[in-house]
Amino acid sequence: MSSLANFRFHCTKCGACCKYPGLIVNVTPRDVRVLARHLKADVAGMLKVLGFYQVEPGEGQSQEDVQERMVFPALKTHRGPAYLGLLKRSTGECTFLAGDTCSAYPARPRICQTFPFSFKPAGEGPEISVARFAATSCPGIGQGGFVNPAKVKETGRLALAEIGEARAFARSWNGQPEGDPEAFKPARLVGAMLARKPGAPARPKK
Numbered sequence: 064m065s066s067l068a069n070f071r072f073h074c075t076k077c078g079a080c081c082k083y084p085g086l087i088v089n090v091t092p093r094d095v096r097v098l099a100r101h102l103k104a105d106v107a108g109m110l111k112v113l114g115f116y117q118v119e120p121g122e123g124q125s126q127e128d129v130q131e132r133m134v135f136p137a138l139k140t141h142r143g144p145a146y147l148g149l150l151k152r153s154t155g156e157c158t159f160l161a162g163d164t165c166s167a168y169p170a171r172p173r174i175c176q177t178f179p180f181s182f183k184p185a186g187e188g189p190e191i192s193v194a195r196f197a198a199t200s201c202p203g204i205g206q207g208g209f210v211n212p213a214k215v216k217e218t219g220r221l222a223l224a225e226i227g228e229a230r231a232f233a234r235s236w237n238g239q240p241e242g243d244p245e246a247f248k249p250a251r252l253v254g255a256m257l258a259r260k261p262g263a264p265a266r267p268k269k
């Protein structure tokens with residue numbers, strides 16, 4: 064976006080971004096660790112709030128276009144590559160939505176914290192844009208006071224650092240030898256995320 068200086072935003076707490084069936088709340092290893100601490104959940108507990116999503120490209124789109132929209136790359140699973148995200152109810156709502164509010168607010172994923180903005184790496188700092196869904200459907204845009212550009216940029220820098228860690232995890236996880244399908248089961252994946260220290264390899268201990 065050309066400038067943040069005149070951008071007004073105030074979340075009206077309508078819950079639309081948490082209810083839209085077409086949105087996947089793509090989570091990173093850091094998000095999984097933060098949520099697990101908040102929920103006091105182990106691997107089995109986390110598997111109750113996470114979903115594995117296989118996303119087909121729309122007409123005229125490629126898998127690269129799909130990847131471009133996601134925060135965190137697809138991960139190999141025993142059923143094929145999938146994006147990791149928060150579980151959705153059959154209505155399309157996020158599993159953490161209670162009425163119109165978030166029941167996991169202090170531990171919500173970074174993508175929820177950065178909404179309605181999205182970020183890409185750029186030379187002098189993050190390139191900031193309004194997320195596709197937000198541009199068309201978020202009633203908070205244009206409401207309230209002006210955003211603080213420095214704060215938004217700092218949020219972007221943080222988000223991109225975490226995405227860097229998430230991509231390193233994905234490279235390491237996806238680089239495992241394919242011979243053993245057990246190695247790609249969801250419980251191993253979530254276990255590797257919970258055990259991981261930033262910068263450590265993704266492979267779980269045998």
Ligand code: SF4
Nearest residue numbers: 074075078080201203
């Ligand atoms: S759609 Fe916009 S206004 Fe509504 S809850 Fe999400 S961020 Fe807030």
Ligand code: SF4
Nearest residue numbers: 081157159160165175
């Ligand atoms: S984690 Fe909370 S803020 Fe994020 S989509 Fe779910 S209900 Fe909404």
